[in-house]
Amino acid sequence: MNRLSLRVSQLTPSATMSVDAKTKSLLQAGQPVINMSVGEPDFDTPTAASLAGIRAIANGKTRYTAAAGTPELRQAIAKKLQTENHLTYTPEQIVVSNGAKHTLFNIFLAILNPGDEVIVPTPYWVSYPEQIRLAGGIPVFVKTDESSGFKMTPQQLQAALNEKTKAVLLNSPCNPTGSVYSRNELALLGEILENHTAWIVSDEIYEKLVYNVAFTSFAEACPQLIDRTLLVNGFSKAFAMTGWRLGYLAAPPDLAKAVASLQSHGTGSPSTMSQAAGVAALQSLDTTMIQAFHARRDCLVKGLNQISGLSCLNPEGAFYVFPNVSAVFGKRYENRIIETAVDYAELLLEKQLVAAVPGEAFGAPNNIRLSYAVSMQDVEEAVRRIAAFHNMLN
Template sequence: MEQRLSARIRNIKPSATMSVDSKTKQLLAQGQSVVNMSVGEPDFDTPTAAALAGVKAIANGQTKYTEAAGTLVLRKAIAAKLMSENGLQYAPEQIIVSNGAKHTLYNVCMAILDDGDEVILPAPYWTSYPEQIAVAGGKPVIVAAGADTGYKVTPRALEQAITPKTRAILLNSPSNPTGAVYHEDELAALGEVLRRHDVYIILDEIYERLVYDVKHVSLAALCPELKDRVLLVNGFSKAFAMTGWRLGYVAAPPDVAKAINSFQSHSTGSPSTMSQAAGVVALENFDPTVVDTFKRRRDKLVQGLNSLEGVHCLMPEGAFYAFPDISGVIGRSYEGQAINSATDYCELLLEHGLVASVPGEAFGAPGHVRFSYAVADSDIVEAIERMRRFHQKLS
């Protein structure tokens, strides 16, 4: 056969974060002491009560298929959470549980996009968004949202990006990779624009509990008249440190929820039964002290980054990422090796400084680097010291 793979698969770009993590693990296997700040995975454990609920489910024989949409118990618990914490009323039938929020986002794209449909995607964006949109036949329309606006899209930029082909806009708050959080007035202004256009609004709120000095507000609650077009995505990986449990969900209008349920029933089927049992208990066992821990680490990392020559980092208000602008380093070299991009910088920093990070090109933001501070305080201190020695050798 001349061509063994489909065009949709050939066109997918590998995950930059997973690629860096793979290289990091190779160095670790070789005995190198790498500070890994590349992957967005909390370094604390799943809440004990939730973990035990998962174990109990296995011991009690809860290892069979559930409904494709997830257990009614979990969907009721999610509905109760959305009402009590977000002021949003959803019936259990409007909630579809999937194998992680990444899977949920893919389901959403498959349910609402036809070939050529445009999805407005503010940049910087999470690396998987454009690939998921493209695989579903859609076209990502990238709208720059730089440091001058706090890495948040403005109403004017949103208005200018909307065309007759626009099917949806995807907003991520708090943001991966920038840590930016849309404030209430900013969301209200975006809502004014969206009222005038019949497009879906995909809200990725996976980091909603991890905010610092600000309050998380959902556009769906702030602008209830838009709720029938909102696809609200969330999950358990970040706030509950349940990355390996693979559990996410979407709350959607009834017709979209029904379509996603049908699609999922023919693809993955139901999510993990024991993970769902753990999820029910996790919703009642969030540990707010993790927010204080992340805030302390954030402050330590950002202060350290801003002490480095050629680096400038805004203070993130949510998630657990710092996203410094390193354009002041571009054009310099390390021991004769040119740094012409953030990718060059990250590769050299990993090889010679043993600090793993992700270049901004992966997020549609050249000249930037993402550092995860979901690592121990001591690792942050060590990473900054290694980076300082690395920068001292730049010429």
């Protein structure tokens, strides 16, 4: 008898975590690796948020909260959504979870039955397909590429929709591509979805990290669909709070109630002191981090596009670039032929100590993902090393 369930036996390990583990092993061995594989801001949590968490501990606020989160944080999130996104939610429509990843997992468990389909544009964040499958659903991939700015078109959405479609997943700004849907682009997708019953799962975790463009929430662009929109956001990216594990859902009342009930039987409430930090974080966004990411992005994109064999779109958000490396497929590095992005990433790490994630992990086998959540010095050195790597190809 198999000791493990089919659901976990069929899981694909996270490629980003795998690359990060190899990178950290090299770092522990004293190798000067530039780790551009993991999406984690290299800034500290805002001081006000950290102090709020410390005060919560010092004042004995270390007990369980309501499964959906503290009234204070849910109210603060509702206020944020009203003020910044012009969306009206009551605190009862907010469910706070242990990170946006947990929020997404809750959603798929709450809405999917076996065989239900979820439309997922590619490239996609690595955990989307696995979470959908764990919940019994079937991811249906819609391929995008550089020609569309890595964005799903209304025509593609229309062609993918059918009677089995239970949800459509949107991620803007996007991990791994950095693409950002404009208000008009979202509205056009919304026009297609008006004639269907599917949920819209809108992952907006990189909302604050946009450059020279305006961010628009899906529900703001398509208010007629707010009763089918499941808005996902959190604190990890904009507030450099990855380890605090704090995300949230804004949803119609019935779905929010169902997710809160589900969470009560799974993890219970999120960390009490993290929630206290979250309230303070919403009042203390520091644009210094965003400005630094903007400058790093410009430096990295310019440098990569000057390297023969690379082409890289200029991302409008998040903190990743997603260069196309397929022009070097078939070329040789010493005695090894580069046939895939996996080969490219493995050799780049081995020979030049730059850690990247191969695009296969995101459903885009011609690309690699590089995170610029590293210092400007590391960005500049990474460009130099990648150029040196390409100079060795023949």
